[in-house]
Amino acid sequence: MVTMKDVARLAGVSTATVSRILNDPDAGRPETRRRVVAAVKKLGYEPNVSARNLRIRRTATIIVVLPDINNPFFSFIVRGIEDVAHEQGFSVLLCNTDNDLERELQYTKIIGRRGADGAIFLTARVSSPHILTMAARVPVVLACEYIEGAVSQVSIDNVAAALDATRHLIQLGHKRIAYVNGPPDVVLSRDRLRGYTLALKQAGLPIEEELIVPGTFYLESGVEAARRLLSLDDPPTAVFCANDEMAIGFIKEAYAMGRQVPDDVAVVGFDDIRFAAFYRPALTTIAQPMYEIGQRAARLLLDQIAGKAQGPESIVLPHRLVVRESCGAGALGR
Amino acid sequence: MVTMKDVARLAGVSTATVSRILNDPDAGRPETRRRVVAAVKKLGYEPNVSARNLRIRRTATIIVVLPDINNPFFSFIVRGIEDVAHEQGFSVLLCNTDNDLERELQYTKIIGRRGADGAIFLTARVSSPHILTMAARVPVVLACEYIEGAVSQVSIDNVAAALDATRHLIQLGHKRIAYVNGPPDVVLSRDRLRGYTLALKQAGLPIEEELIVPGTFYLESGVEAARRLLSLDDPPTAVFCANDEMAIGFIKEAYAMGRQVPDDVAVVGFDDIRFAAFYRPALTTIAQPMYEIGQRAARLLLDQIAGKAQGPESIVLPHRLVVRESCGAGALGR
DNA sequence: TCCCTAGATGTAATCGTTTTCCTTCATCGT
């Protein structure tokens, strides 16, 4: 392997000079610079990042911890993160946890070992105290999720968003509105549930246990929810699903059971993933700026790493109800 | 920061001993081991990976270069890669290129700088010579894509798969079968095109230019293809799309134009992404084992890195035609 | 002309491990 020493020898200077020329754009005399650059090119020299990282105590790498990249919601956020990271010369380590705490902790060690300069968590299964102690020592940002305490975070107002979604169904005249929840130990799920119940309360509608079913955020659990809800004696006329995947699973199964959407049952999703607009019927859903969430989270983290952040910052981005076909508003139905 | 030196001092041994105890499970006397382990725990010592990487000339990191993680096809493969990498203690650096050669080359530098031990390319825009010279120096594996030459690769037989898909439509009695292609400079697209034309030829059907339209592999280009193909004077009765996303876009637009799928036009996709089975109509498609492709690619690469690989290996995994509703086979339709 | 200063460059320490030699010491066979 060709090292800086080789370059220095060929250029007839010391390694210190080579290092300076390479890192500081206006160091060295033109003549020296010319020689060094020529030597670098001739030898095909590439600086060794491990050596560099060791010395400067930085890695220009961040880790992103999430349940599953194979989920369009997360992958879009990750895209936002990676784009700004790359822009600023940082690399992104991908860490899929499948919500396995064990695996999450393993990944987390990377930071303690100085294998990364900071972390973005898109998941929330980590117990809050754990995250908090971590955030006290190294740069950490939470995206989508949030917890009480001194951590930078970026998300939308999930309670308000769920409220909007449910209210929309109420305004369309529905009285029996079901809710398909996400995993109960995720803050997101709880918030959306709160928004849902709040909307019902405000409208003076009863909250019925049998209309609130648990889910996993995956397609399959939408199917399951449909089986359960649509075989009720008095089935709901509308359903609010905590994410688009479950909404799609729900609709698919509803048709399999001979019901029409939105005619027999109206459906509203959450997230506005790329496929939402292309489903049949096109999904009415809460759009959240996933790409931007990723971007903002990355910027927050990189600022923290660069030391130009004054205390933890919480960003709440706007959400938006996107009315399409699945809710039955307008004459668009079918 | 607490270093190995601190541990050594507290345990009353040298750093050499600490290193040995920590890395070699049966080094040191039990008593010494006890003392070292205790010191490590007491100080909360974590080894510094930069220092370690520098010394052992390894990073336990691989990079995955792909066009866009926000694409279910790739994200599933990446999941497979990451799972086996993690299993073996490796980390995965995510590199989205958006098919931008410039960006691809930037990422590629990471390897030359010893920031990673190897690379998996899920993309094929890089000119083959470039990949080949790279593969000659460092461990490289191609997944999905393939090129002629000495590189390990894992993929399916795209020509055969496209042949199967097209043949299926022919067997259903279709005579005017269109093809929505991927980007023309991607080997995948070309192979699938070849399978398509081969099937037509074998069946004695004419190959008509107007029935072959270009696409981008994205949803939107499926829409565009539908507009174009379905406004033809003599529109096709069946369409084979080079991936599921375009198939979904196509179907969506077909309905928007008042056509029924599969009644007015049959559709077959490619990939069998997670959403395929849940679309309405459920997509008939070519299933390829994406997760396994990722796993195999990762294993190939890790073996190469570990030095236990004898020359480049090419793996061709089986594909499978999955008949659902969108092709109109069976009485399942709609 | 001489001194001072600023910029360029070199020397060597440093970052935190791993690993190669050594030295020491206990054990074992004879």
Next chain:
DNA sequence: ACGATGAAGGAAAACGATTACATCTAGGGA
């Protein structure tokens, strides 16, 4: 009882960069 053997552990040299400090040079002001 004694040398051979091997295990255990220490000292110090890597690994390949960055950087504090020292040295040298040229140019400017008095």
